Amino acid sequence: EAEVAQSPRYKITEKSQAVAFWCDPISGHATLYWYRQILGQGPELLVQFQDESVVDDSQLPKDRFSAERLKGVDSTLKIQPAELGDSAMYLCASSRNRAPEAFFGQGTRLTVV
Amino acid sequence: GQQVMQIPQYQHVQEGEDFTTYCNSSTTLSNIQWYKQRPGGHPVFLIQLVKSGEVKKQKRLTFQFGEAKKNSSLHITATQTTDVGTYFCARGGSEKLVFGKGTKLTVNP
Numbered sequence: 001e002a003e004v005a006q007s008p009r010y011k012i013t014e015k016s017q018a019v020a021f022w023c024d025p026i027s028g029h030a031t032l033y034w035y036r037q038i039l040g041q042g043p044e045l046l047v048q049f050q051d052e053s054v055v056d057d058s059q060l061p062k063d064r065f066s067a068e069r070l071k072g073v074d075s076t077l078k079i080q081p082a083e084l085g086d087s088a089m090y091l092c093a094s095s096r097n098r099a100p101e102a103f104f105g106q107g108t109r110l111t112v113v
Numbered sequence: 114g115q116q117v118m119q120i121p122q123y124q125h126v127q128e129g130e131d132f133t134t135y136c137n138s139s140t141t142l143s144n145i146q147w148y149k150q151r152p153g154g155h156p157v158f159l160i161q162l163v164k165s166g167e168v169k170k171q172k173r174l175t176f177q178f179g180e181a182k183k184n185s186s187l188h189i190t191a192t193q194t195t196d197v198g199t200y201f202c203a204r205g206g207s208e209k210l211v212f213g214k215g216t217k218l219t220v221n222p
Binding site for chain 2 (some may be wrong): 055095100
């Protein structure tokens with residue numbers, strides 16, 4: 001069964017350092033999402049791509065966060081510099097065009113110390 | 114504006130009891146999706162509702178979409194320990210996929 005792949009699974013970084021997360025969506029899925037989930041809360045949408053174009057990044061803290069999906073396939077989310085408050089689970093999800101179901105990856109658990 | 118509100122935030126039940134979580138929006142929804150996240154896991158899609166007044170069932174789970182398409186509910190009949198997790202509603206479709214804060218269900222065996 002096809003899955004959304006994310007790496008790394010866990011990341012510990014010091015504040016002010018740079019950190020990057022990678023996501024490989026299910027093959028053929030045009031829509032890709034990056035979410036941040038703080039423990040005990042719902043996923044918060046950071047950025048949504050349709051192919052290589054950003055559909056929505058209104059909640060992305062652009063002073064420190066960036067996301068790209070250059071070839072419309074895999075995607076990278078970067079934080080520079082990391083802050084203590086960035087500690088959270090970062091989830092990637094993908095879906096087919098005109099299909100409701102978003103498939104989530106296992107996520108990257110980020111701890112900033 | 115685009116938020117969906119869920120209540121209750123937490124629910125603890127005895128195994129065999131029923132459970133309901135509610136999702137409300139101040140604006141009309143084109144559709145509503147429901148997801149389940151097991152402890153330590155990632156959200157998994159359960160269902161999408163599109164039509165006003167729609168009711169869908171999946172075994173012991175019943176999903177409803179309000180007539181005004183501003184609210185939805187998920188009802189679980191006779192809960193089991195396997196139902197433990199957090200249930201999220203999300204507004205989506207052609208819009209960005211925005212999640213509520215979820216209802217965390219715990220079941221006492």
